[in-house]
Amino acid sequence: METLIHPIPSHSPDAIAEALEAPLALLRRGEVVALPTETVYGLAGVATDLGAVAKIFTAKERPTFDPLIVHVPGGEWLSRLVGELSEIQAQRVEELIRAFWPGPLTLLLPRNAELVPDLVTSGSDHVALRSPAHPVFRALIEALDQPLAAPSANRFGRISPTRAEHVREELGGHIPMIVDGGDCAVGVESTILKVSATGQGRILRHGPISQEVLADYLPLHHEPALSSSRPGSLEAPGTMESHYAPRTPLHLLEAVPDGQDNCALLTWGHDETSGWKRVLNLSPSADWAEAARHLFGMMRELDDAEVAAIYVRALPEEGLGRAIMDRLRRAAAKRHISLKHNY
Numbered sequence: 001m002e003t004l005i006h007p008i009p010s011h012s013p014d015a016i017a018e019a020l021e022a023p024l025a026l027l028r029r030g031e032v033v034a035l036p037t038e039t040v041y042g043l044a045g046v047a048t049d050l051g052a053v054a055k056i057f058t059a060k061e062r063p064t065f066d067p068l069i070v071h072v073p074g075g076e077w078l079s080r081l082v083g084e085l086s087e088i089q090a091q092r093v094e095e096l097i098r099a100f101w102p103g104p105l106t107l108l109l110p111r112n113a114e115l116v117p118d119l120v121t122s123g124s125d126h127v128a129l130r131s132p133a134h135p136v137f138r139a140l141i142e143a144l145d146q147p148l149a150a151p152s153a154n155r156f157g158r159i160s161p162t163r164a165e166h167v168r169e170e171l172g173g174h175i176p177m178i179v180d181g182g183d184c185a186v187g188v189e190s191t192i193l194k195v196s197a198t199g200q201g202r203i204l205r206h207g208p209i210s211q212e213v214l215a216d217y218l219p220l221h222h223e224p225a226l227s228s229s230r231p232g233s234l235e236a237p238g239t240m241e242s243h244y245a246p247r248t249p250l251h252l253l254e255a256v257p258d259g260q261d262n263c264a265l266l267t268w269g270h271d272e273t274s275g276w277k278r279v280l281n282l283s284p285s286a287d288w289a290e291a292a293r294h295l296f297g298m299m300r301e302l303d304d305a306e307v308a309a310i311y312v313r314a315l316p317e318e319g320l321g322r323a324i325m326d327r328l329r330r331a332a333a334k335r336h337i338s339l340k341h342n343y
């Protein structure tokens with residue numbers, strides 16, 4: 001299959017509307033299309049179309065035990081896709097949506113099984129919902145007026161794509177179209193928050209909306225999200241230990257060691273960094289938003305640099321630093337699951 005890279009010439013509303021006719025036509029006839037969001041690129045298909053959802057799993061070679069986030073135009077879709085909520089749960093959800101939607105917060109809530117297919121949630125009675133802020137994604141989903149299932153547009157277990165070219169490297173030849181909306185502004189995937197019937201929250205994936213910020217909105221359980229290599233035992237199955245994996249071994253370090261001329265260094269700040277084959281800096285000024293924006297692109301670049309190993313300087317684990325460290329730790333983890341192909 002030929003994969004068309006479809007540019008959006010500018011972010012003016014008229015230019016976006018015109019350029020979206022082709023991807024809209026594909027989605028309406030059950031195809032999948034890669035789309036930019038503010039976090040990472042997603043591979044989207046209409047969530048209520050089982051054929052389209054099946055194509056997502058096939059293109060990514062993703063196991064069907066790993067469910068998909070459902071993307072919606074806005075909070076008005078919640079009452080349709082979500083099952084019955086308790087009073088406190090509904091109130092907390094409303095406050096969170098008012099504060100963070102559209103934006104990088106995914107809410108895990110009881111699902112309405114009449115509208116959300118089993119295949120989307122991998123049979124779970126909960127559905128993950130998010131409303132992205134990217135102007136191209138918003139214009140498209142508002143015009144479509146249907147929920148879109150969309151995982152990150154990478155092959156299963158690999159680094160998430162933050163520009164159209166990364167999607168082509170991952171899925172080129174397997175999907176009909178990549179809508180090119182430029183580089184993603186945030187760079188790490190959305191925070192996933194489960195809101196229980198008692199109104200308590202649990203972060204299942206750390207992301208751009210930090211634990212510190214969410215704690216102002218609801219009480220948070222702090223036991224770590226389940227993380228395991230055993231399929232079927234997970235609350236957020238994609239949060240398996242080995243994920244975001246480059247092909248090159250990756251190691252986390254507290255301080256920058258002496259350079260090694262066959263290895264690469266991914267660092268931040270102003271440390272001395274001589275003697276390495278390649279050095280990339282996530283953010284010289286230690287600005288964590290900048291570091292998040294650069295993270296996956298730089299991991300990809302160093303993975304392609306033909307080095308024996310990639311060393312990464314650890315970041316402080318607070319705010320966005322926690323989300324970045326979560327991705328790096330998974331990238332450094334040994335693989336426990338055997339995948340059909342060697343990615």
Ligand code: TXA
Nearest residue numbers: 039042067068126127128151152189190236237238239
């Ligand atoms: O920022 C994002 O969230 C991006 C963009 C494209 O929206 N999407 C994304 O999707 O990161 P994905 O599929 O790569 O990661 C979603 C995670 C997976 O770990 C999946 O297991 C979990 O969310 N998830 C989705 N639906 C779930 C459900 N019903 N119950 C538990 N976990 C769920």
Ligand code: MG
Nearest residue numbers: 151152160238
């Ligand atoms: Mg993903």
